[in-house]
Amino acid sequence: MTLRESLAPFAAHLDAERGLSANTRRAYLADLEELVGALEASGCTEPATLDLERLRDWLWEGAQRGLAGASLARRSAAARAWTAWLSKRDGLEADPGARLRAPKAERRLPRVLSRGQMDGILEGLAVRAAGDDPAALRDLAVIELLYASALRVGELVGIDLAHVDATRLTVRVTGKGSRERVVPFGVPASRALQAYLDRGRPALAAASRRATSEAQRGPQAEELRVAPRETRPEPPAAGIAAHTGTEALFLNSRGARIGTRTVYGLVAGLLEGVPGSGPSGPHALRHTAATHLLDGGADLRAVQEMLGHASLGTTQIYTHVSTERLRDAYRTAHPRA
16 A cells, blocks of 8 residues: 555544544645655655655755644644554554654734724624624624634534524534533623524525525426416425525525635624734634633633633633733833833
């Protein structure tokens, strides 16, 4: 089995045994496709010819191209997982990737919005939603829930109607590593969700019904006009449930499950005019929610559980954010700073 031929069974191994999220799996396989291409270009096509120096050369080339430390760390992890699997499968004397290490990722503080900035964003969305436009009602509910529950964008778009408990004000989400958790949301998010479910989602779901009906009638449309008296069955009511995404909480303009790209575009547009540096994607709202929780006195381990972090060390970055915010406020406000 060549290195390239090993990628398909390794992908099956990731699905069956590693429990990686879909995004991590895709990233690993994309990294390994690039790695195999680089190895083939250097004349390495068999597992027996793979060595640590070739792997280090590949990481070094990525660093020269300016890849971020986090990307290099992920590439290193993908290569180590692959070579460990190859070693067991092919009975190699040693795992060539066991000692592969990537440069430590830079620990940059995330972008965090102030409470005033978040209030301004939500108030603007509420004004737009007051006209009962379905997309505006959905957008308000999306941002309220992202901020209220500190969700990842992938967790948000994966929520189904059955995952929301309106009585307990909680939502069940599936995070990294397919780990499920239940997180709370507040009364403002509850109101926005209820308005969306009452007046926004039905209108968006109607697009799904029209698409299903047209798809079923498509080839017969001309015949229907020619012979209108002929008895024909109505499109089945189950057509909505059969359409992609109709169990989803948040729908797009076609009545299908909303995608991460749509949510990225929404958040980026909202943050475009907001002062501050750093990424302008949905993760900024997650960072903001976590920091505001700690600023308000929440216990670090409670925040860890809410965010779905496997390690407390990952959550601790938000204590640094709070400290930096305190220092900035002190330098600005204290007369003897």
